[in-house]
Every structure is written in C-alpha cells, then in structure tokens.
Amino acid sequence: MRMSALESNGILVVDKGQGWTSHDVCALIRSRFHIQKVGHAGTLDPLATGVLIVLLGQATKLFQELSICDKEYFGTFELGMKTDTHDISGTVLQKADWNHVTKKDLEEAFQKFEGVLEQTPPMVSALKHQGVRLYRLARAGKVVDRPKRMVTVHELKIEAIELPKVRFFARVSKGTYLRTLVHDLGEGLGTGAVLTELRRVRSGVYTLNEAVPTDRLKTMAFEELKPLIKNLKNLARASVG
Numbered sequence: 001m002r003m004s005a006l007e008s009n010g011i012l013v014v015d016k017g018q019g020w021t022s023h024d025v026c027a028l029i030r031s032r033f034h035i036q037k038v039g040h041a042g043t044l045d046p047l048a049t050g051v052l053i054v055l056l057g058q059a060t061k062l063f064q065e066l067s068i069c070d071k072e073y074f075g076t077f078e079l080g081m082k083t084d085t086h087d088i089s090g091t092v093l094q095k096a097d098w099n100h101v102t103k104k105d106l107e108e109a110f111q112k113f114e115g116v117l118e119q120t121p122p123m124v125s126a127l128k129h130q131g132v133r134l135y136r137l138a139r140a141g142k143v144v145d146r147p148k149r150m151v152t153v154h155e156l157k158i159e160a161i162e163l164p165k166v167r168f169f170a171r172v173s174k175g176t177y178l179r180t181l182v183h184d185l186g187e188g189l190g191t192g193a194v195l196t197e198l199r200r201v202r203s204g205v206y207t208l209n210e211a212v213p214t215d216r217l218k219t220m221a222f223e224e225l226k227p228l229i230k231n232l233k234n235l236a237r238a239s240v241g
Helices: 022-032 057-067 103-112 134-139 178-189 222-228
Strands: 010-016 038-041 049-056 071-079 081-083 092-095 115-119 149-162 165-172 193-203
Touching (some): 010 022, 010 057, 010 222, 022 038, 022 049, 038 057, 049 057, 071 178, 103 149, 103 178, 115 178, 178 193
Parallel strands (some): 049 193
Antiparallel strands (some): 010 049, 038 049, 071 165, 071 193, 081 092, 149 165
C-alpha cells in the first residue's frame, strides 16, 4: 500500500540486525513502503545491533537535532589482538599475550576512559576526507590524517569478565566510536583489544522497547507499520537525551 505524504512524516525506531548497514535499513523502508525521503540519525556499524532512529519525510529535517543526543550500549571486547577496523570483522594486524591482565588492571583502565577524551576516528569509518569516505580510502590501502575529536564518556563500567573477553556498558556522547574506545583501552593495557559485539539500547529518549526489528520490516504491511511511526507533532521530546 502506498503511503500518503502525511503518513510518511515521522520517526520510526528500528532494532537494526547484525550485518545490516544503516543505509540498508533506509533503503528497505524506502523501497518497501514507497517513502521518498528516508534518513537516519546516528550510524550503526554492520557489526552493531540495536536502536537506529529512522527519519521519514519531513522528519529528515530533524537530523542534526536527533544526532546530538547521548547513546547507551552494551558490548563485548576481546583482549590480545589488534585489527585494522578496531573490531573483530577486520584484518588482524597483531596478537599479544593477555594472561597478565587482572581484574584490577581492567577496573583501573575503565576509570581512565571515563570523562572527556580525545579520539582519532578509525580509517574504516563513514567520515569524509576531501569528499571521499574514509572506508573507501582504507579499501584502496590508503591511510590519511584524521583530525582528533573530543568526545565524552559519561559512564563506562564492567558488566562481566571472562578473559580474554570483557562485557561492558557505556553511555557516551555523539560521535564516540566504541570500537576505537576499546582499541585505545587495549593499547593502555598493552595487549590490544577488539570489539566483538555491540548493541545500542538507547539513543536519546528512544529505547529498544519501542523498536521494530529489521527482519520484521521485510514482511510487515504498512497498516502494521503505521502505528509505530511517531507523529511529528509529538517529537519535541526527541531533541533531548
């Protein structure tokens, strides 16, 4: 069923599945439900799952407003290796022994990575250098200078330790790369570390409780989708978080 212009304006909270790019999710919604303008606020890597805010129609104008909110994640990283992407999907560059790392070492390392931090974005990212996406340059074997950026890690805590894997929770500001945070933490421990799992559970005021899974989007009819779209008249709350 084709949507009207009025019905296509609003926010849809999606639970992005692993392997999907944020662009893939927008393309599916654009094609399946015949919505001309579809965007998102806050990219999720293919490895990551969870809350993706999808903007429909006139709501695409809220991109900046909805992108600046804080975000919350649960994730897992593994000590003892480095990759070119800072996560498990990349090419392994180096391996190191991790057996000397203790719970106390991890707790101290976590404390050092709370607060305002300086991050160098990874080469495998969607940021642009002279108009070209960094990941395209990386695929061509090129490495370019990336300006450091200031980010804020409001909260970073250990959820479980089963070495060489560590499960964690993080609440961070816009623009924080969790895989780079993990990489830098691994550098501090002298072992290297790569992100193996990441799930965004909150973006601003939106949580997984109101999210529709990507696999469900592939089969649902518009009449099922329509009640899940948040009307623009009720979006004032979306700009805080």
